[in-house]
Amino acid sequence: MDVYVLSQIVNGLIFGLIYGLIALGLTIIFGIMRVVNFAHGEFLMLGGYALYLFTVTLGLHPLIGLPLSMASVAAFGVLTERVLLRPIYTTRIERPEEYAIILTFGLSLFLQNGALATAGAYEYTPNSFWSGSVPVIGDLWLSGDRLFAAAMAVVLILATLLVMYRTWLGRALMATAQSRVGATVSGINAIGMNMTAVALAGLLAGAAGALLSPIFLVYPDVGVVPVVKAFVILVLGGMGSIPGAVIAALILGLVESLGSVYISLAYKDVYSFLVLIAVLLIRPYGLFGQKERRA
Amino acid sequence: MLVVENIVAGYVEDVDILHSVSLEVRKGQISSIIGPNGSGKSTLVRVICGMLPARQGEVRYDATKLSGTPAHRMAELGIAYLPQERTVFPHLTVEQNIELGGWTFRRDGARIGKMLRKVYAQFPILAERKNTKGGDLSGGQQKILEIARALMIEPNLLVFDEPTVGLAPIVAKEVYDTLERLKAEGMTVLLVDQNVREAVRIGDHVYVLELGRNKADGARDAFEGDLHALIKDWLQI
Amino acid sequence: MTSTKTRLLAGLPLLAALATAGPAIAADTIKVGGLAPLSSPGAYQQGKELVLGLQWAVDDFNAAGGLDGKMVELVVEDTQGKPPVGATAAEKLITSEGVVGLAGEYHSSVCSAEIEVAKQHGKPFVIASCWSDNLTEAGYAEVFRTSVYSSKLAENMVGLAAEAGIKKVAAIVEDSDYGVGIAKNIEGAITKLGADIDFSYEVVEKTGKDFVPVLLKYKTQVKPEMIISAVTQPGGFLVLKQAHEIGFAPSSDTLFLDATCTSQNDKVFWEAVKDAGKNVLLSCPFSPSVKLTPLGETIKARYTKEFDREPNYVVLQGYDSMQALLEGMKAAGSTDGPKIVEALKTLTFDGSRGPVKFETGPGVWTQQWKDVPTFIFQYTEVDQAAGDASVLFPPAFATAKIAK
Numbered sequence: 001m002d003v004y005v006l007s008q009i010v011n012g013l014i015f016g017l018i019y020g021l022i023a024l025g026l027t028i029i030f031g032i033m034r035v036v037n038f039a040h041g042e043f044l045m046l047g048g049y050a051l052y053l054f055t056v057t058l059g060l061h062p063l064i065g066l067p068l069s070m071a072s073v074a075a076f077g078v079l080t081e082r083v084l085l086r087p088i089y090t091t092r093i094e095r096p097e098e099y100a101i102i103l104t105f106g107l108s109l110f111l112q113n114g115a116l117a118t119a120g121a122y123e124y125t126p127n128s129f130w131s132g133s134v135p136v137i138g139d140l141w142l143s144g145d146r147l148f149a150a151a152m153a154v155v156l157i158l159a160t161l162l163v164m165y166r167t168w169l170g171r172a173l174m175a176t177a178q179s180r181v182g183a184t185v186s187g188i189n190a191i192g193m194n195m196t197a198v199a200l201a202g203l204l205a206g207a208a209g210a211l212l213s214p215i216f217l218v219y220p221d222v223g224v225v226p227v228v229k230a231f232v233i234l235v236l237g238g239m240g241s242i243p244g245a246v247i248a249a250l251i252l253g254l255v256e257s258l259g260s261v262y263i264s265l266a267y268k269d270v271y272s273f274l275v276l277i278a279v280l281l282i283r284p285y286g287l288f289g290q291k292e293r294r295a
Numbered sequence: 296m297l298v299v300e301n302i303v304a305g306y307v308e309d310v311d312i313l314h315s316v317s318l319e320v321r322k323g324q325i326s327s328i329i330g331p332n333g334s335g336k337s338t339l340v341r342v343i344c345g346m347l348p349a350r351q352g353e354v355r356y357d358a359t360k361l362s363g364t365p366a367h368r369m370a371e372l373g374i375a376y377l378p379q380e381r382t383v384f385p386h387l388t389v390e391q392n393i394e395l396g397g398w399t400f401r402r403d404g405a406r407i408g409k410m411l412r413k414v415y416a417q418f419p420i421l422a423e424r425k426n427t428k429g430g431d432l433s434g435g436q437q438k439i440l441e442i443a444r445a446l447m448i449e450p451n452l453l454v455f456d457e458p459t460v461g462l463a464p465i466v467a468k469e470v471y472d473t474l475e476r477l478k479a480e481g482m483t484v485l486l487v488d489q490n491v492r493e494a495v496r497i498g499d500h501v502y503v504l505e506l507g508r509n510k511a512d513g514a515r516d517a518f519e520g521d522l523h524a525l526i527k528d529w530l531q532i
Numbered sequence: 533m534t535s536t537k538t539r540l541l542a543g544l545p546l547l548a549a550l551a552t553a554g555p556a557i558a559a560d561t562i563k564v565g566g567l568a569p570l571s572s573p574g575a576y577q578q579g580k581e582l583v584l585g586l587q588w589a590v591d592d593f594n595a596a597g598g599l600d601g602k603m604v605e606l607v608v609e610d611t612q613g614k615p616p617v618g619a620t621a622a623e624k625l626i627t628s629e630g631v632v633g634l635a636g637e638y639h640s641s642v643c644s645a646e647i648e649v650a651k652q653h654g655k656p657f658v659i660a661s662c663w664s665d666n667l668t669e670a671g672y673a674e675v676f677r678t679s680v681y682s683s684k685l686a687e688n689m690v691g692l693a694a695e696a697g698i699k700k701v702a703a704i705v706e707d708s709d710y711g712v713g714i715a716k717n718i719e720g721a722i723t724k725l726g727a728d729i730d731f732s733y734e735v736v737e738k739t740g741k742d743f744v745p746v747l748l749k750y751k752t753q754v755k756p757e758m759i760i761s762a763v764t765q766p767g768g769f770l771v772l773k774q775a776h777e778i779g780f781a782p783s784s785d786t787l788f789l790d791a792t793c794t795s796q797n798d799k800v801f802w803e804a805v806k807d808a809g810k811n812v813l814l815s816c817p818f819s820p821s822v823k824l825t826p827l828g829e830t831i832k833a834r835y836t837k838e839f840d841r842e843p844n845y846v847v848l849q850g851y852d853s854m855q856a857l858l859e860g861m862k863a864a865g866s867t868d869g870p871k872i873v874e875a876l877k878t879l880t881f882d883g884s885r886g887p888v889k890f891e892t893g894p895g896v897w898t899q900q901w902k903d904v905p906t907f908i909f910q911y912t913e914v915d916q917a918a919g920d921a922s923v924l925f926p927p928a929f930a931t932a933k934i935a936k
Contacts, residue, residue: 004752011744123766123804133777140748143777168401175384175395182382184346186444187370187399215773216741217766217804225739260745266707266735268745290386 007140008257014146016253017153021208022226023233023245024160025201031177031240032197034097035085038104040205040230041223042111047073047209048126048218049119055127062129066152066210073206077198080107085198086191089180115220123217126210149211156207157246160200164242173197177240225269232272236279238289248287251275296322296483297343297361297452302352304342311350312338314507320452325474325484327498329491334504336487337379340456343485344369344376356452370399375450379457383437385430389421392429392440396447407447414443435466442473453477454485459493471497491525562599562867564590564857565625566608567618567636567646568850574613578638578846582660583608585850586636588831593858599867604858607631611642618642622649622657632867633657633860635853638846640664650674655869656860656876660853661846665717665896674869676876676890676899678852678883680817680906683896686717687725689789689815692908692925693758694727696934698787702756703733704746704771706763711735714762714791732756736763743771744778751780758787765794769804776808784936789813795911798918810914811935813924817906818845821919822929828884852883852901886928910935 022044029037037043050072054065084103088096130144164170176183176193184190209223216222233252237244252272259271279287297320305311313335320326328336341347343354345366354361356372369376384392393414397407415422418439424432432440438458445453455474459467471493474484478497488494495501501518503510503525518525566586568579590606598604607629609621618637625631626649633656637643643662650657651672659667659677668677693701703718705711715733722729732754734746743763750756759781761771768790775781775788782788793816795801795809802809820842824832831851835843856876861867864875877899880889885905891897905928909921912935922932 004748007748007752008745011742011748015742122800123769125804125806133779135779141777141779143774146777168398171387171391171395172398174387178384178386179382181346181378181380182384182441182444183395184366185344185370185376185378185382186395187367187448188395189365189367216770219766225741257745265746265749266737268740268742269737 003137003140005261006137008261009254010136010140011142012253012255012257013250014142014150014253015256016250017150017157018208018212019226019229019233019252020157020246020249021153021204021211023230023237023249024157024242025204025208026227026230026234027237027240027242027245028160028173028197028204029201030234031242032173033085033089033100033194035088035100035104036231036234037201038101038227039080039107039111040201041227042108042115043073043077043202043205044209044212044223044226045111045115045218045220046076047206048213048222049115049124050206051126051210051213052124052218056124062127062214065126066129066207069210070203070206073209074199074202077202077205078195081195081198085194089194090191112220119220121220123219124213125217126213128214129211143215145211145214149215152207152211156204160204161242161246163200169196173200229269229272232276236276236286238286241286241288241290244286244288296320296357297485298353298355299339299343300353300355302339302342302354303350304338304347304352305350306338306347312507313342315352316504316507316509317352318502318509318512320483320485321500322483323478323481324499325478325486325497326500326502327494328485328487328502328504329489329494330504330510332489333506334510335507336504337456338507339504340376340454340485340487344374344454346376346378370448373448373451374454375445375448375452376454377441377445377456377458379460381434381437381441383429383432383440385428387429388426389429389432389440390425393421393444393447396444399448410447410449414446417446418443435462435469438462438466438470439473442470446477450482452483452485456487457489458486459488459490467493561603561605562861563605563607563629563631564854565622565629565631565634565636566606566854567611567621567625567634567642568608569613569638569642570608570610571612574611574642575638578661578844579610581844581846582636582638582850584835585660585831585847585852586854588834588847589851589854589858593855599858599862600865606854608636611637611639611646613639613642615642615645619645619649622646626650626653626655631655633857633869633872635857636660636850637662640667643667647672647675653869654873656857656872658853658856658860658876661849668898668900669896671893671898673899674873676856676901678856678888678901678904679849680904681896681900682713683717683720684904684906685791685815685817686714686721688906688908688925689760689791690718690721690725690727690729692813693729694725695925695927698757699728700730700754700756701758701760702750702754703731703760703791704736704743704750704763705733705761706738706767707735708738708764710764711738711762714760718760733760736767738764738767740767741770743767743774747771747775747778747780751778756786758789760789760791762791764792765800766804768792768794769801772812773805773808776805782808782811782936787811787813787934787936789815789908791815793817796909796918798916802915807914809911812911813934814909814911814921815906816909818848819907819909819918819921819923821921822905822907822923824848824885825882827882831884848884852885852888855881855883856888905929 026040047069050069051065054060054068055062088100093099128145129148133141133143136142172188176190180190233248237248255271255275256268260268299318302313302316304313330336342349345364349362400406458470495518502512568582570576570579590604594603611618611621635658638661640662651674656674661679663682665683703715705715761768763771795814796816859881860872860876863879864871888901890899891902908925910924911921923929
């Protein structure tokens with residue numbers, strides 16, 4: 001395999017990992033709350049602006065700025081849950097799913113326009129985590145920021161999987177996702193779990209937004225394209241499936257890079273949809289999705 | 296042990312399902328609530344267990360006022376609630392399902408282990424199938440699993456809504472046997488059941504609801520004779 | 533009306549004699565038409581600057597004595613950026629105002645409608661700031677253009693590459709008419725100028741973020757000496773940043789040229805790309821730092837004095853178009869449309885940005901000021917102000933050689 005193809009694959013995998021980070025948060029919110037968070041891309045955007053605020057405006061080290069950005073977005077997520085989303089499951093709203101779609105979509109537009117009004121239309125560049133470039137293989141030099149983002153994505157994805165599959169909290173989150181009543185009668189505070197889910201998703205989105213911002217800059221609609229990929233991954237992996245999201249993200253990264261090499265560079269963003277359509281024709285519930293098994 | 300006083304409740308604004316219902320569950324007894332469809336039996340247990348707020352009236356559990364207590368706090372108070380619908384976690388294993396019953400004391404690993412063994416001893420079928428996904432069990436086994444999960448907290452009061460709906464007679468019998476065994480071990484039970492014959496047979500005290508009001512109540516013996524007339528009466532409604 | 537005419541006839545026998553030559557100059561002044569977008573959806577801020585340029589050209593012409601002593605009056609119509617409104621405006625200026633010719637306009641789509649009216653009435657129209665190649669390619673006898681045109685930017689880039697002895701150029705263009713148009717124009721310019729350049733391009737999604745795949749291909753397989761980016765902000769910044777990150781361009785092996793001129797917004801540019809921006813080349817129609825003709829410098833000084841800021845190039849474009857029309861009229865010694873058109877064809881005069889003359893063709897060069905300056909700049913230092921960037925091209929304006 002020549003260096004060109006190999007380097008494209010490496011680049012694709014790096015993207016797969018970052019997509020995974022974004023999609024994981026979306027998946028957790030959907031899995032637990034049955035809400036598709038259309039404002040997830042704007043959570044990314046907030047993570048980017050937060051990193052700018054911490055590293056440039058306040059002059060903190062990016063390694064301190066990262067956890068602070070994550071926490072800020074998580075706090076914003078919790079606020080969103082408390083103020084906007086809670087009525088969906090505490091009061092009797094007709095068609096709660098539609099309500100949630102309109103609400104999160106509205107939030108997305110509100111945040112984009114809010115950013116436009118406060119930060120302006122132009123691009124901000126937060127300080128780098130790792131400035132400079134590193135030779136990876138052959139002619140492939142990658143920016144330190146890309147490598148750092150990929151490494152952090154691995155760490156955060158593994159940490160998320162650990163929490164979900166090896167802790168009581170993760171078990172309770174999954175239980176809430178599978179039966180809210182069952183969780184409640186077992187003593188689990190389902191509303192608390194919603195808040196936890198949004199906070200966790202906020203941490204992941206905040207991390208993704210902050211990690212991407214030195215690479216792709218931050219501006220009001222920066223989250224629009226990545227979140228579409230995350231939606232594709234959500235469906236591809238099977239709505240709400242956590243391992244599904246991770247694997248689908250890596251597949252997407254690979255498909256995009258191989259499509260770029262062997263088909264055409266021009267339509268990189270289209271390949272994800274082609275894969276999605278192909279998979280859904282064969283497996284309507286996605287790669288890891290299961291038919292709803294609820295009584 | 297559990298006192299329900301003049302409860303008024305409903306789902307939709309201005310429409311009450313329960314108009315004024317009162318009852319008392321005594322320690323160590325099985326109290327059965329029976330009544331025709333729409334009499335408000337399930338609504339009443341939902342109010343008791345915090346799933347639905349009461350508009351008027353009060354629920355007391357020993358010295359604790361239950362009204363206004365959120366549903367997830369019931370487990371901490373020693374009240375196990377088994378709703379009518381299936382509540383097994385379908386994608387978790389049998390063992391993970393049971394363990395989650397011990398959520399309130401999750402930091403006490405030893406107690407979790409001890410209770411798990413105890414529950415397996417009571418329901419050997421679950422021990423055999425402990426690595427099966429909850430959703431892959433039969434309907435009867437899922438009901439057994441729900442009971443096992445509820446028993447993890449060693450409840451003082453078991454509130455059981457329609458335990459045998461949709462179960463095969465042989466499985467239903469197992470459920471009732473379990474209830475009697477629990478009672479023998481000193482458990483207090485509040486049972487809501489459409490299966491009037493069984494509810495009266497195992498109930499120490501029986502309450503009859505009709506259209507959201509107390510219709511009658513009394514000890515089991517007082518009811519056994521009237522049962523036939525009662526059912527006939529309901530069918531005419 | 534009659535009384536003024538009488539007075540004119542009495543006082544200025546020469547003019548009276550001229551007045552009898554054509555019906556259009558029966559009045560005491562010569563009217564010229566100005567076209568500009570002055571309200572939404574037109575680019576009315578630019579329209580205002582344009583009108584300023586037109587008016588100043590008229591003022592200067594009158595100050596120099598007008599047409600044999602007869603003053604010129606500018607009548608402006610708002611074209612609103614809408615083609616039908618532009619056509620109506622041109623019609624109105626010609627038929628009810630009786631203007632001798634037209635100058636101005638900013639939107640190419642509006643220009644396309646207006647040139648039809650000019651042609652129909654046989655009145656000269658000097659386009660001030662519509663860039664579409666189609667306008668002069670149409671080959672109408674009445675239509676002249678003093679502004680830059682779309683493919684001119686490509687001619688400039690190719691000209692620079694040829695001058696620097698560059699043999700292989702690759703472009704990354706966005707998937708829009710604009711992006712693909714630039715690639716096509718570069719191809720056209722290579723043919724037109726007969727340059728020995730191997731050119732290839734890749735189309736990328738305008739909304740894309742990761743351009744590393746394309747850049748890797750260029751770096752490892754194509755190996756161009758110059759890479760041209762025609763992706764609008766913020767994509768264009770990302771292309772540059774990523775080209776820098778993978779150690780590709782700008783470098784001693786590969787130049788990086790921003791065809792969108794976005795980089796001229798220096799504050800935003802440096803904030804976004806940081807040290808990746810060193811040695812970037814920019815293709816732009818203007819920069820305040822460019823040395824103008826004495827006339828241009830006078831206009832610039834007047835603008836700076838009046839508004840306390842640097843003029844943008846639209847003022848100069850407006851001035852040049854009106855100046856061309858007036859000089860044409862003067863050369864023809866007539867206010868007759870066809871006579872002015874004939875005069876314009878061979879006219880040469882010193883405009884604000886250089887000596888203006890119109891080509892006979894072919895194609896886009898038809899009655900176009902072919903050598904209208906548009907520039908290639910280069911940032912030679914990180915955080916350099918746009919005004920301090922060196923000028924590389926055209927040679928007449930160059931202040932430095934390419935830095936690598």
